[in-house]
Amino acid sequence: MSRPLVIGHRGASGYRPEHSRSAYELALAMGVDAVEPDVVVSRDGVLVVRHENEISGTTDVADRPEFAGRRTTKLIDGVQWSGWFVEDFTWGELSTLRCRERLPKLRPGSAAHDDRDPVLRLRDVLDLVRVRGGGEVGVxxxxxxxxxxxxxxxxxxxxxxxxxxxxxxxxxxxxxxxESFEQTVLGHVRARGVSATFVYLLEASGAPADLVARDGVDAATYASLAAPEGLDALRDAVDGISVHKRMLLAPDTRGRVTDRSRIIPDAHARGLSVFTWTCRPENAFLTPQFRNGLDRAARGDWQGEWALLRDAGVDGVFVDHPDLGVDLFRR
Structure with missing residues (x-):
């Protein structure tokens, strides 16, 4: 069995504010196979690296008096958000913002690096990975x-x-x-001749925003897309799927992992690779079976949980702590 790709999730986001240059540099230094930038669009059409277009929790925008008037509320993919949004700023304005830790109470060590790094564009990450990765590390x-x-x-x-x-x-x-949670945009990128592996992200619940926009209440759910019939429909449209780890571990009502999930063998039988997200060592993110104590920020038995994913034959894993991921998934 080949080892899975170890992907630095938003860089080394367990140790540095996510999507910061220092997070990406640390992930590369720790030996990842690839890093994962998320992209959203600025007011002037620049692809900006942020996990969400709402940026109050990951930048210093809320402390910037010159931008106070841009706080607003929007409906995004059926969810109401209040804050500051990338699409309401030019790249010139966004470039003045600084990155902050999204989970400061869980990751105070990362929060100690707040306000040091500017927000990045996609081009910044691509250039960094090309230079530091020597052509071998992917995006x-x-x-x-x-x-x-x-x-x-x-x-x-x-x-x-x-x-x-x-x-x-x-x-x-x-x-x-x-990759995207919306298959439509993946098809559009592929149609433009981009040579890449195309991976469809699947949530543990809900339905894709593009299908909801098109089909309303009749939209296919993520769960149905991960079922055999859904995978049959995907096999010629994408190269793989990336699923929430809960879908693979399939915990019971008491939080104990079961053997109910057939996603990996079903996908592999159809020629589809399977990635999973996100492997994090803190109790707050582990399946209850693998938590140690009540401190949400403390590390539980992350080795036990991650080893199950590795041994199930997953093809790629997203990790916030690349050193831990490289160690365990390359054993």
Whole structure:
């Protein structure tokens, strides 16, 4: 059995504020196979590396008096958010913001690095990985909220394809994977001739925003897409799926892992790879069976949980602590 790809989730986001340059540099130094930038779109069409387009929890924008008037409330993929949003700022304005730890109470060590690094563009990450990774380290590029941005006039697939082309990516080397919770945008990027592995992200519940926009209450759910019939429909559209680890561990009502999930063998039987997210060592993120004590920030038996995923034959894992992931998944 080949070992899974170890992917630095938003860089080394267990040790540095997510999507900061220092997070990516640390992930590369720790020996990951790839790093994962998420992209959203600025007011002037720049692909900005942020996990969400709402940025009050991951930057210092809320402390910037010149931007106080831009706080607003929006409906994004059916969920109401209040705060500051990337699409309401130009790149010039966003470049003045500084990165902050999203989970300071759980990760105070990372929060100690707040306000040091500026927000990055996709091009910044691509260039960094090319130089530091020597052409061997890949990028797993996640496209966020494509339907939302399309409603605001942005062709996200075209923006991504153009940026990859300008940076010299998407031609077969260095390794490139493109993923999204919306299959539509993956098809649009592939149609533009980008050479990449295309992976469909599946949540543990709910339905894809692009399908909800098209089909309403009749939209296929993520769960149905992970079932055999759903995988049959995906086998010619994407190269793999990436699922919440709970879907693979399938815990019972008491939080104990079961052997009920058939996702990995079912997907492999159809030629689809399977990634999983996100492997984190803190009790707050572990399946209850593997937690030690009541301190949410303390590390539990993460080795036990992650080993189950490794031994199940998963093809790629997203980790916040790349040193731990490299050690366990390469054994």
């Amino acid at each position: 797993v590029l996640e496209i966020k909220h494509a339907t939302f941005f399309a409603d605001r006039g942005w062709d996200v697939a075209e923006l991504v394809a153009a940026e990859l082309g300008a940076a010299g990516w998407g031609q077969g080397a260095p390794p490139l994977t493109i």
